[in-house]
Amino acid sequence: MKIICIGRNYSEHAKELNNPVPDQPVVFSKPETALLKDNKPFYYPEFSNDIHYEAEIVIKINQTGKHIQEHFAHKYFDEISIGLDLTARDIQRECKEKGYPWERAKA
Template sequence: MKIIAIGRNYAAHAKELNNPIPSVPVIFMKPDTAVLKDNKPFYLPEFSSDIHYELEIVLKICKEGKHIQEKFAANYFEEVGLGIDFTARDIQSQHKEKGLPWELAKAFDNSAAISSFVPKSKFENLYDLQFELQINKETRQNGDTKNLLFPFEKIIAFVSQYITLKKGDLIFTGTPEGVGQVHAGDHLEAWLAGEQLLNFHIK
């Protein structure tokens, strides 16, 4: 299982980090050791003093495919969930300044918190899905899939031109604006279309 993540897929988020709006998807990856499941607590790592949350909708790939055409891409996922891409923003900024890869900032252990998954058939329109993150009962992020720069099918088609997708792979589809730092003691809760899927603490 691998985790493929899409950066800068909401224009307002790109702008809040002073990044250009991309013309093609920005891709990075996390190893399977990044996965944090079952609402277990996230422990702040010692190597960073600025860990940020980024709430995202996650697709679970249901069958193997490569060179997938966009018109068939919807057949390659049946479930969606929520995930938090934890990012060591201080390390990422240092690496971006030097033109270096982001892995140390993005791929560390437990940096991909994931929820349970929901059948996509439950939703009338995948491009009218609202999702929300609250920290200590205060809303920090409010997203809507109608604002995606690259829709799910385009992401799957694009990635599969380079990387074979396999059953069980996860695709983090990008975060809306409102990212920020987490602190020890924070309580994170997240909802997809009104259903709570994440509920855990920072330690």
Template structure:
């Protein structure tokens, strides 16, 4: 499986980091070794002093496809979860200043926390959108709703499949809302869709 991530898909998040909103989806990949499943701890990496959480809604691809057209895009995913794109912000900042790629800030071992997947139809609100949030030590630190995304789920499927063949089991991180922030050793993070807890992760 591969992990495909979408950057700056919420305008307010782009603004909080003083980044421009991209004209097309900003994509980057994480290897399968980045996966961190629900309930497992994350050990604070030695190469960063500024580790940040970024909560996101995840899509799980349910069948293989490429060059997918809009009318069929929703056929390629039927489960969602919540995840955390852990980011070494100081490392990312240094890479960006040098004009270098920033995989070492985002694609390291266990940098992609992935919650338990549930049927998408079970978690949509009355408007068809998905509410999601992250708590740190019991206090809400990030909240989002998928209707605020710049590029929708279906449009992401269409765009991504132009460049990467989607395989069953692949996971798409669809972007984070505003409110990203640091974690420290001893913190406990919990991710929710609606009021349903789907991800627990402690920082060791």
């Protein structure tokens, strides 16, 4: 399974965080372990003291495609859900300041 995330596609939230609004959304990935399954418990990571949360739309894409016309898009997904996205803001800030990828703050 591949989890692809789209960031900074909501301009008001980017502005709220004092982030520039890019011409194109930021694309990043998360490990499969980012999904909770079978009602297993969730634990906050011990390496962060500044966890932020956001509600996200989750879409399961069920087939491959390329340059799909908008009126056919509904044929390429089969599940929609609500997700809870967590970000370790202190880790994210540290990574950004050093020019490192900030995926660690999202995984």
